[in-house]
Amino acid sequence: MAKRRNDALPALSDAEWKVMRALWARHPATARELLAALTTETGWAYTTLRTLLARLVEKGAVSESKEDGTSVYEPLLREDRARSTAVRSLLERAFDGGFGSLVHFMLENEELSSRDRTELERMLLESKKKGSRS
Amino acid sequence: MAKRRNDALPALSDAEWKVMRALWARHPATARELLAALTTETGWAYTTLRTLLARLVEKGAVSESKEDGTSVYEPLLREDRARSTAVRSLLERAFDGGFGSLVHFMLENEELSSRDRTELERMLLESKKKGSRS
DNA sequence: CCCATGCTACTACACGTGTAGTAGGCGTCA
């Protein structure tokens, strides 16, 4: 069997995304440290964060190690993997699983600000210019 | 105050998206008709679909009218509004609320197939060609 | 030596979501 690289990519809930963002931004980190980083955004109680971290550990998205009796966390799931999963999920729910229809939507839809659309086009030009990267 | 156009856009769950897709594809429609359209994809029981429809009606995403004693459904939420909400939600969860970082991600990330990236670029060229749409 | 603090482990609980089931009414075909 060997790799099995796509073995259950965990889908993150909203609150879990917040935790992961904090953890990606600075890790390893203790719950206290994460709470400090998240408190203005969320106002969570310490135990709330601990619950979320425990769930993330269960999901395999975060590792927990005891450092001197205190839990220290480290992300296992990488941000781009998580993003990828989230994008795929959106595509399947709302865009026929198709990538093109998302882009099409982004380009055509009024509700995405025209500033956004401009940015999109700029990025694409930029990307073309720079060739197919790597 | 006046407009308040963004007054609670309903977020759709996965199953609800399926219903809405069927309904957008063909409406007005009865539950039976929708079930017929959805049955291979979902295998839902009739009552399951009814439950989902009821929830969508509650959310204001679908209208229900009695036609001769039988419920007939019509989408109230338009597909592009729903898509827009979903995209915004993704951006906020996973892409700093920023549109650019999503595009950037799409262009840079290996996990979106290169077929996808190719399609993206094609669409953009096409869109540029056609100008900024009427 | 004992209390305040801080950490961990476990529990709680409401609401959303996926997925139905049951009861009861109505038309229709035999």
Place this chain on the structure above:
DNA sequence: TGACGCCTACTACACGTGTAGTAGCATGGG
């Protein structure tokens, strides 16, 4: 006219998620 089938209204129930609370152990300061 009674059984069959279809529809509606209501109920159920497990699991995920958001958001904590409580109990109990350790440790350091007075």
